[in-house]
Amino acid sequence: MSLVNGLRPGSVRGVMAAISLALIPGTLLHALQFGAIVWLQTGWCLLLALVIEALCLRLRGRPITAGLGDLSWLVCGLLLARALPLLVPVWMMALAVLTALGLAKHAGGGLGRNRLNPAMAGLAVVAICFYQFLYPAPDPLAPWTAALTLEELLLLEWQLAPRLEADALSGATPLKTGLLDSAAPYLSWCGYLAGGLLLALIGVIRIEIPLAMMASSVSLCMLSGHTLTESLHSLSLGGYMLTAFFIATDPVTSPDNRSARILFGITVGVVTELIREFGLYADGLCFAVLTANLLVPNLNRVGARLHRPWYQAA
Numbered sequence: 096m097s098l099v100n101g102l103r104p105g106s107v108r109g110v111m112a113a114i115s116l117a118l119i120p121g122t123l124l125h126a127l128q129f130g131a132i133v134w135l136q137t138g139w140c141l142l143l144a145l146v147i148e149a150l151c152l153r154l155r156g157r158p159i160t161a162g163l164g165d166l167s168w169l170v171c172g173l174l175l176a177r178a179l180p181l182l183v184p185v186w187m188m189a190l191a192v193l194t195a196l197g198l199a200k201h202a203g204g205g206l207g208r209n210r211l212n213p214a215m216a217g218l219a220v221v222a223i224c225f226y227q228f229l230y231p232a233p234d235p236l237a238p239w240t241a242a243l244t245l246e247e248l249l250l251l252e253w254q255l256a257p258r259l260e261a262d263a264l265s266g267a268t269p270l271k272t273g274l275l276d277s278a279a280p281y282l283s284w285c286g287y288l289a290g291g292l293l294l295a296l297i298g299v300i301r302i303e304i305p306l307a308m309m310a311s312s313v314s315l316c317m318l319s320g321h322t323l324t325e326s327l328h329s330l331s332l333g334g335y336m337l338t339a340f341f342i343a344t345d346p347v348t349s350p351d352n353r354s355a356r357i358l359f360g361i362t363v364g365v366v367t368e369l370i371r372e373f374g375l376y377a378d379g380l381c382f383a384v385l386t387a388n389l390l391v392p393n394l395n396r397v398g399a400r401l402h403r404p405w406y407q408a409a
Contacts, residue, residue, distance in 0.1 A: 107206070111166035113299050114341060118173050121286030121337060128282045129181060129233055130241035132248050137176040139185055139252070143192040144172030151201040167206050171195055174214040174342060177283075178334055178381070179221065180229045181240050184254050187225060191217035211388045212348045215381040222381060230259070232333075232377065235281050284336040291340025300346075303353055305339035307360025308367075315368040329371070333378035338363075342380075348388045355391075355398025362387040362394070 126133035148168035152159045175191055183191075195217035203209035221229075233240050243251070250256035295302040309330055316326035330336065343349065343363050350356050363383045370379025387394075 107165045107167070110299055111170050113294060113297065114170050115166065115173060117290030117294050117299075118170075118177075118287075118341065120290050121283045122173070122177065124286045125177065125283035128235060128241070129238045130243065131245055132181050132240045132243065133176075135245070135248055135252070136179065136181065136183070136188070137173065139188050140176035140179070140192060141169065141172040143185075143189050144168045144175070144196060147189075147192050147196050151197055155201060155205070157205075165206060167200075168196065171200075171213050174337075175217055177337055178214055178218045178342075181233065182230050182248070182251060183221065185252050186254075187221055187228075191221050193217075194220045207347055209347060210391075212342055212345050212384050214342060215384045215388075218381040219385060222376065226376075281331050284331040287336040287340060291336065291344075294340065294344075300340065300344040301353075301356055303356040304343050304349060304360040304363075307357045308339050308343060308364040311361040311364030312368045315365055316372075319368070319372050329368075334380055335367075335378075338380040338384060343384055343387070348384075348391065350391050350394045350398055352395065352398045354401040355394040358394045358397060359387050359391065362390060 122133065122137065145163070145168060148163060149159050152162040172192065175188070175195060179188065179191060195213035199211050199213040199216035200206065200209050203211070247256065251259070291300065291305060294300045295305075312330065312335075313323075313326040316329055317323060321329070343360065350359050363380075363386075366383035366386050367378075367380050370376055370382060376382070
């Protein structure tokens with residue numbers, strides 16, 4: 096009976112369970128396209144998230160069973176497994192999880208008190224510190240990761256085999272080359288879009304943020320000289336749909352009122368597109384989300400003013 100009560104829609108455990116289930120379609124499609132590395136990386140991230148969450152709870156003197164029972168570590172592990180580039184070594188996954196759970200979450204006061212999105216904080220550390228060691232994103236038309244055996248994947252993840260030569264890999268993606276007019280049939284965005292819409296339908300997330308985020312990205316992409324078709328196509332690249340529906344909508348690190356949430360989504364969309372067009376990184380979603388996280392207090396104040404009746408504006 097307690098398990099049923101814990102999984103009710105309004106509880107933290109119920110919300111985290113719903114998010115975890117909604118992530119399954121996108122993860123399945125991603126694994127179908129890019130191979131066993133997706134499941135292997137997911138397994139490592141979940142194991143590391145479980146262990147690091149338990150250690151953090153123990154160090155803080157909190158009950159481990161109850162702390163693990165809220166399933167927030169599960170969502171963080173699933174998000175990091177998808178957000179991290181494919182074939183990062185296990186120690187890099189551990190660093191990302193430690194940053195996410197140890198620093199962004201527990202050092203920030205624990206669940207519900209963190210200022211930054213934990214998964215994006217972990218991804219940002221890896222992206223900034225070890226950019227030169229990351230493999231290029233596999234081409235969805237000919238994903239080189241799908242051809243690797245389980246033994247090869249394990250050896251590469253533990254760095255027990257020589258690093259693959261970059262010039263032997265097919266890594267020219269639309270995000271890297273800017274060729275948005277060439278079709279890149281990524282599959283996972285369909286699953287994340289479906290899962291995100293389901294979460295919005297049952298009231299787990301608010302739809303304002305993803306809608307504002309997508310509208311601002313498409314608008315800025317068109318202002319940068321791309322066609323409407325190319326601009327809409329850019330929403331299917333990288334982890335855009337995952338971020339829009341599963342990360343940017345985090346209620347702890349996003350604003351409280353509707354107007355502020357719209358401004359938050361616009362901020363994420365604009366910064367993402369600016370980084371994609373002019374920045375070093377092919378996909379700047381983590382930096383966009385973290386930037387918007389830091390602006391939440393200001394966005395809340397602006398949103399509150401917008402909600403205030405005109406005759407009380409003074």
